[in-house]
Amino acid sequence: MSSAVSTAPREETSPTRADSRPPRKRKRTLRTRTVHARIFGVLGLPALALYLFAVLIPLFLAIRYSLLDFNLLTSKGPFVGLENYVTILTDGEFWRALSFTLVLTAVSLVVANAAGVALAVVLNRPRRFFNILRAIAFVPAILSGVVLAYIWSTILTDRGVLNSVLGQLGLSALQTSFLGTQTAAQISVIAVSIWPTIGFTTVIYLAGLQGIPTELNEAASIDGAGPSRTFWSVTWPLLRPSLFIVSTMIVIGGVKSYDISVILTGGGPVGATETPAMQILRQGLTENNPGPANAEAIILLIIIVVISLAGFALNRKGDVD
Structure with a gap:
């Protein structure tokens, strides 16, 4: 015991x-x-x-x-508060440049996304020929904006390739100064800006398509859904992350666009294709007025942040739904 x-x-x-x-x-x-x-x-x-x-x-x-009034020579100046911001926001040239930039961004969003999805669907084939086409489609995205602008400047000038081809085809009525009139210059800058974006969006959407399980498409076809119904009901909802990535990059690139407008038109004619980024450089360096230049840069940054946050919110809401 x-x-x-x-x-x-x-x-x-x-x-x-x-x-x-x-x-x-x-x-x-x-x-x-x-x-x-x-x-x-x-x-x-x-x-x-x-x-x-x-x-x-x-x-x-x-x-x-942005809160000071100074120049690059002295690097000193009195505190002026929000005066530089008021100067920018009451400047008609700023609103004209911002309007053109927002139009460029909006058109790029629609065209680049639509073309990117269409090309991705067509090129999503396991064949060598389509691999070659993928590489060709992505080439413009590899080139810098300066190179692209120089290439297209030789095509769109008054005596460029495009007007020459139109004349040889007997379409002289279509010959115009593509970079010399306001509307034509704006369309030209927007078109050239979109061209490399399509290659980038195609690659992103291709990656999204290849990440979708084939069983889902097969199940949809067994249920009697056609190609169009399968795309809109199965494929497109699963491409939402790709759409978010592409749209965010297009918005950021569009709002801060600079090089293509500078090379093609120099911001002309009469400031029709000038962008806020061009104004920032001109005011800060050429006109030695860095106060308003920094204020405009901060305003541009705020616009990008607001649009990006709105995109995040919409994407999160779509995920919840």
Whole structure:
């Protein structure tokens, strides 16, 4: 009986001790996670430093300079508050440039998305010929805007390739100054800006299509759905992430567009194709007026952030629905 009494406490305490001690494997896992977190933290320091010096500090300086009245020679000036912002927002040239930029962005959104989806559906074939066509479609997206603008400038000038071809085909009535009149110049800049965007959107939508399980399309066809119904009911809803990525990139690129307008038209004729980015450079460097230039840059940044946040909200709402 004494032995039974002496062994009872051992049976009660041993499970408690076993439960209070984490398993050896769990210790190793926690230790490994801690080591990995420290390694990633150390490796992320250069990127964090680069982001700090390349983004945050310039942004802080831009906000500071937008509140001052100074020039590049003195780098000093009195504090004027929001006066530079009022100057920009009451300037008709700013609103004209912003209107053209927003039209360019809106047209790019519609045309590039529609063309990108159509090309992606056509090129989504496991054949070598279609692989070649994919590469060809993506070539304009690889080239810089300066190169594209120079190529198209040789085509669209008054004595360029396009007018020459129209004349040889007997279509002289269609010959015009594509870069010399306001409407034609705006259409030309928008068209040239959209061209490389289509290649980019095609690749993104191709990746989205190839990520859709084939079983879904097969199930839809078994249920009697045709190609059109299958696309709109199965494929298109699953392309929502691709649509969000493409639209966000198009909006950012459109609002800050610069190089194609500069090379093709220089912002003309009569400022018809001038963009806010061109005005920022002209005011800040050419006219030595960096205060309003920084204010316009901050306004442009706010527009991009607002549109991007609206896109995030719509995308999240679509995911919930």
